[in-house]
Every structure is written in structure tokens, then in C-alpha cells.
Amino acid sequence: MSLSGSVSRIWAVWLKELIQMRRDRLTFGMMLGIPIIQLILFGYAINSDPKHLPTAVYLGEQTPIVRSILQGLENSGYYDIVVQTSDPTEGQSLLSSGKVAFVISIPAGFTERLVRGDRPQILIEADASDPAASSNAVGRARAIIGGSLKRELSGTLGYLAPTPEPYDLVIHAEYNPEGITQYNIVPGLLGVILTMTLVMITSIAMTRESERGTMENLLAMPARPLEVMIGKITPYVMVGAVQTSVILLAARILFHVPFEGEFWLLLVGVAVFVVANLALGFTFSTIAKTQMQAMQLTFFFFLPSMLLSGFMFPFRGMPDWAQNVGSILPLTHFLRLVRGVMLKGGAFSDVQAPIFAMGTFAIVVSMIAMLRYRRTLD
């Protein structure tokens, strides 16, 4: 088995596919038209009320009043305190890697100053890159803390309880301070559009050959399954690149979405994501018997991708089973990546987990495709 032979055959299939793609005006137009239409349709938001958001607390002291505040936050159902730390910098890194949605800081001397009537500060830093996820929890914080203190301060300290609040609640919405939903939706749309168009197009790659009767000819010639697969999906990587450019430009021009992170990092992520989707589409085309079935498989995949990836509903607001299903979908990881890079300005170390997850997905589905690939007409 010579490498130059493989390259020559991949090149042959690649060129053939590219020419056919170009001649199929309708499909070609759709690949560029769909992103623009969806972008405009989806440019407006979807909201929800997620609970049990992971929260880190930084405690400068441990007193009954502080514990009571934490208790109140947990009882509200909005905050799940997953980390308690006495290191003031740890909260920030947890927030930027997306491990927690909130960091609540209660400084040393809080209780003493509260008793003195100095109105000490409580700081809540929220990951607002997904504002739908964080806004309700933040909105409730004042009432929750007020309720806890009212109980604590009922005895001899009763004089502190009445208005105004005896403490100062400071809220920092990080990454998307205005809580503009489009900032979250538009980068997500990049993932949704790539998923839909790329899976759909490659899912008919082999079924089209069967339906047109050209499959027999292709099988009678000495191209290997992997060569056919690579030759057939790589032309669409370029389509993905064009779509990505269109959406990113629109994000900038129409919705003024900021770009905080490294551009190359986003490109690496997009590339892995595009390959994952193309490989999946090709796998569908080895399973489906007709183009119609291929389309149905695509939609069967597309719906959960929309619903369970965190695009439609905040990921953390979903029940566990849905989160588990969502974790398999490449779109889920792509959303983490694209939000992490575009809105949070994350570095490679912050987004390597989603990149790795998408890469694993691509390899696994490619292996399935190779097992399913028809080598004969049986």
C-alpha cells in the first residue's frame, strides 16, 4: 500500500466531489443561504430559569452569620456551593474555566463590621456569558441574603434589621456585563448552522451514489473506504470555512458581539468541530439506504443538538439525563469553546477539554463509518 497511491485516489475523489458540489447550484446556494437566514431568525433570544448553578465561595471568616447566609443561598435552590476556598484568586480561575457560574466573596471582618453597622460588602461575581442562565439567580440574591440575616438579627441585634440593608451586595457580571442575549446566541448559532448544513450535506454523500447508480462503478474501482471518505468530506471543510466567516462577520456587524480571545484558538476549535460534523454526516450516509433516510437521520441528530447542547436552554438548567446526552453532542462542547474564546477570552488551557471531546467524537464516528462502509453491493 503506497502513500502516493492513496493521495492520488483521495485527490481524484476530492476533485470529483468539488466539481459536483459546484454544479449543484441549489445545494450550493443553500449552504450559504441557510446561515444568513438562520442568523436573522435566531438573532433573538430564548430564556429560562435554571437552578442549582455551581458556585464557589471565598470566605474570609467562618462565623454563624456567614454560615447562615451560605445556608440561605443553598436553600434557595439557585446556588450549589461546590467549592469553599480561602484563596481569593481561586474563584476567578474557576469562573473563567466555566467550572462554576458564580463566585461569592465574603471578606474577613464581615461579621464585626455588620454588627458595628458599617454595611460591609458581599461580592457576587457571575458568569454572564450565558445571561439566561445567571440572571435569575443574581436577581434573587438580595432577597435570599436579606431573609437569612433577618432571622439571625432578630434578638439583641434586632436594631440592625430594618431598612436599609445592613450590608452592601455588590454584583459583578463578568464576560458580558450588559447581559445581552445575542452575545450568547450568535456565537452559538455558528455551531448550530455548521451542525445542520455540514451533517446534512455529507449525509447524502454515499446515498446519492447509490441512488444515481454510480455506486457500482465507484465500488468497481480501486478506491479504499478511507480514501473515499477523506476525498468526499474535505471539500466541505472549505464550505464550513466560508460559513464561519459569514457568521463571524455578521456577529460583528449586525450584533456587535465582542471578540475577547485569540482568533487562532477559535479557528482550531471550529476546524475540529467541522471535521466532527462531516465525519458524522458521512457515517449517516453509510447507514442510510436512501437520501430521504439520510435526511431523517440528520434531523434526528439535529433536534437534540439544538435542545440539549445549551443552545436553546441553559445547560446547567437541564436534568441530569439531558446533561448526559448533551455531553455526547459536539455542539455542546463547541458552545463551551466558542463562548470561552469569544466572550471570556479564554486561553488554550481553558478550552482544551471541549476541543479534545470534539476530536474524540470525530475519531469514533469515523471508525463507525469505516465499519459500515459498503465494500460490495450486497
Next chain:
Amino acid sequence: MKTEFAIDVRNLVKRFGDKVAVNGVSIQMPYGQVWGFLGPNGSGKTTTIRMICGLLNTTEGEGTCLGFDIAKDSRDIKIRTGYMTQRFSFWGDLTIRENLEFVARLYQLPKMKAKVDETLENLGLSHRQHQVADALSGGWKQRLALAAVTMHKPELLLLDEPTAGVDPQARRDFWDEIHRLSSNGMTVLVSTHYMDEAERCDRIAYLANGVMVTKGTVGDIIDKSGLITFTAEGDQIREFATHLKDEPGIEHVAYFGSALHVSGMNREHLEAALKAKARDGVTWKEVRPSLEDSFIALMKSSGADTRAHQ
């Protein structure tokens, strides 16, 4: 790895569900010959050809093609074989040139551009090379397909009804090309329904209901059929023929041009039947049965297709 036979398969069986498409076919075909593969529609010709070149797995049976195991070495077989499918299966939305270039690249032909130019020139399609293949007429499509599957100079050529629906002149051109390729050393197995094409083959294999009914040269097949044939000439032959069809002793009645062929397996019975139906102005003459007479008899004697019940 040179074996005695280009195709050497034994007892090939192919079932689709409970339908038996091919039922124990054996072929031993020497290198360098042109063989005709005949049989009615649905008799299993296409299925047999596909098993030989590794496009279908066999249900039973085994064998080699160009010395390679048809079950295991299908890739080696594909590299050395040209297979022209029954239905045109090149890419209609690619141009003539693009189709040829695709094939040339897949087989890594050296000097690809020059090779494609030469092929187009030989085909006489140079001036149409930038039209999509779908724009070609049936005859031209077949010639393009033949050119495409022979570009890599295969040792074995498998042609599945290459001239179906092609006009007589184009058929003759096509066969001239087949003989030219054969004289260059290619081994050719071609399936067809046309008797004149069958007569141009070194040997004929006749399939019916998935079974090889007879094989041999044209002469062998006619002799083996054991048929006796009389030809009648005279007035109102057509009307006369209707009276002969159901007569005992007469196997079949068929026209060749204006002559009527009446055939039977038993001389006594046949002559008795003809005597009984004697008529003024009609003269009988015994002739050597034609290939077609033999095939009509074979088709009748192999009976109805009962494979679904086997």
C-alpha cells in the same frame, strides 16, 4: 500468479433472501478469448459477473479471477479488471473529460492529461469533451464507458449488456473495438441478447434460471441441442404458421426474415406433423438449426422460473 484460466469459478450460488439468483454456476475461461454470456432477463448474468469481480459476496462456491481469490482479493481483481455495468454508471453531472480524468487519477495512470487526450481522440469526442456525460446519447454513453473502463489496460474486461438499446451501426463499431482489444491480449466476457453478437464470440455460455444450461462454440451448441429444423417458403406463410404452433412433435416455430423455421426434437414426429399439415404452394427443406433455434429450444426446455421455491 498466472493461472491456467482467467476466470475459474466453481458452483457459484447467490441468494437474495429466499430468492436464488444464481444456482451453481461454474466457468473456466482461458486467457485471451472472447466469451458471450447469454440468457433471458433475470437469468443471473449480472449477478454472476458481479461475483466474479468481487462486487457481490458469494453465498456458496469459490474461485479465482486472474489468479486472485474472488472472496478475499477483490482489490487485486479490481485493479486488473475493467467492468462495464449494465446501466450507465459514470457521473452524469461531470463532463466527459472529467469522468475520464477521475478514472485516470484513481488508477494513477502516468501522463494523465496526455492519456485522457488520446482516449478522447480515439473516441472522437475531443470536440465534446466539455459537455456533461448526461448530454450524450445511449450509444455514445456506452462508448465512453468502454473507453473509461479500458483506459488502465485491464487484463480482463467484463461487459454487461454493453449494446442494449444501441443502434446497429454503433453496435458494429462497438464490436470492432472489442475485437481490437482482444487482439491486444485482453480477455473479454460479454453478456448480450443479440445472436449476431453471440456468433462473434469464441465461446458461448447460456444461463437460464440461474443455471448454466449449455456452453461451447456456436457449432457445439447447435449440435448439442439435438434439434431438427425445416424451413418453409411460399405464399401466406404467416397465416400458415398459426396452424403449426400447437401441433405435437413441433417444438417451436420462428421467423427468420421471410422464412419460417419449424423445429422439433424427434424427426419422426416432426415429419409426421409436417405431412399432416402439408399445403399447396409451400415447400419444406431441412436446414441446419440456427443458434437462435437452439436457444429458443433451450429456453422452453428449461421451463418456468422456479428458483423462489428451491
